[in-house]
Amino acid sequence: AQSVTQLDSQVPVFEEAPVELRCNYSSSVSVYLFWYVQYPNQGLQLLLKYLSGSTLVESINGFEAEFNKSQTSFHLRKPSVHISDTAEYFCAQSLNDYKLSFGAGTTVTVRA
C-alpha cells in the first residue's frame, strides 16, 4: 500500500523567511508526486507536481519541490513566504491509477 509521511504537522514561520515542508513517500517503480494547498474553508488546489523528467519542479507562486529518489523524498520549499501563504499543505502520491494517497498535512502559519 502507498503511504505518504509529512514529517511536520505545524510549521510557524515569519514573513519573508524561508520555509521547507518535508514529505517522504513509499518507494515504487513508478510514482507521481503532488503538493496541494488548502486555504481556510476552501478545497484543495494543486500547487505543483512531479510526473517525470526534471527532478526540480516549480509553481507559479514561488514554491519548488525536488524529487529525490534515493531518499524517497519530495520536500517543498519557498525562499521567502508571505502572509497569504498561511494554509495547510498536503503531499500526495499516486501510481498509474489516479488514486491519490495523501499525507496528514502540514499547517503553515506565517506571522508578520
Add this chain to the structure above:
Amino acid sequence: DAGVIQSPRHEVTEMGQEVTLRCKPISGHDYLFWYRQTMMRGLELLIYFNNNVPIDDSGMPEDRFSAKMPNASFSTLKIQPSEPRDSAVYFCASTSPPGNTIYFGEGSWLTVV
C-alpha cells in the same frame, strides 16, 4: 471552466436522516472521485469512477454509504442513515488524462447532530 461544483456547501442534519451530496465534474473529465476529510483520518478516498462506472469503492466505510454516477456530468454520494461520526468535509474531484492533475471542488461540509 467553472471547475468542480459541489452542493450543498454546508449541511446540518439530524442523526438518522438521509444525506445526499452532489457533484458536477469539470466538463470532459472522465474520472470522478469522492474524498472525505476529517481531523482524525485526514483525506481518504471513498470511491472513484471512470466513464461513469465505479472502479474502486474499497474506501466506502460501510453500507450506509452509496455513490452513483448516472451520467458524465453528475454524481451523488448518499448516506442513509447518517450518524454523527459521518461529520466531515466531503470533496468531489475530477480529472482526465494525460497529466494526472486532479481538480477538487470546494467541498460539502456535513455536520450530523
